[in-house]
Amino acid sequence: MIEELYDExxxxxxxxxxxxTNNKQEAEDITQETFIKVMKNIHQLKDVSKKKTWLLSIAKNTAIDLKRKQKLINFLPQLLKGNGHKSHCIATDENRLINTENWRELQNAILTLKLHYxxxxxxxxxxxxxxxxxxxILGCTEGKVRVDFHRAINQLxxxxxxxEGGDFHEESKSK
Structure with missing residues (x-):
């Protein structure tokens, strides 16, 4: 059934x-990820007559997830600026954030924050x-949002x- 869905x-x-996305590579990635999700969740397709709708909703959610990931990855270098480290370390970090492992690290770092942060x-x-x-949305003052955002960014x-361990962390300790 998966092959039929893929072909169709x-x-x-x-x-x-x-x-x-207006980007061929991203579109290919989303398409691939969509069908991986379809394979994992084919049992959730209850109404076969709605398979196109089901597939496109998975594609939509996958595309949105990609854009969110990109926003956060683009936002992260701003977190690292002004942290007292040499600017070449920041550039190195920006380059490293593009890969998937760093995305997972960022997700894990966000998960360490308390829920409000x-x-x-x-x-x-x-x-x-x-x-x-x-x-x-959070039912608090604007001042609390500003302070908590600043604290959350510092914690991140x-x-x-x-x-990161390795060179970056050790370099920051030795100086």
Whole structure:
């Protein structure tokens, strides 16, 4: 059944992904990831008559996840700026953030934050909401959002530097 779905809907998923990203490589990645998810979750397809809708909703969610990941990866170098390390270390970190392992490290670092800090980072950095909007959603003051966002960013910096180990962490200790 998977092969049939792939043959029948591969082009639909790819074209959706291409229109969504306007990038051939990303569209191919989304298409591939979509069908991997389909293989893992084929048992959830209850109504075979809605298979195209089901597939495209998986493609949509996969594309959104990719864009969120990219936003967070693009945001992370800002976390590292102003941390007192040499600028060549920052450039090296920016380059390393592009790969999947670093994405997992970032996700793990975010998971170490207490829930409120995690919420603030997600709403402010990922969802790009204003301080006011974030405060309304979380039911707190704008001042608390600003302070907690600053603290969360500092905690993320520390967590990412500590988890890197190796040269970057050791260099920061020795200076």
């Amino acid at each position: 809907f591969r082009d639909d998923v790819y074209h959706f992904s291409l229109y969504f 995690r919420s603030v980072v997600i709403l402010r950095a990922l969802k790009e909401l204003s301080v006011k909007e974030t405060a309304e 910096k520390k967590e990412l530097i500590i988890n």
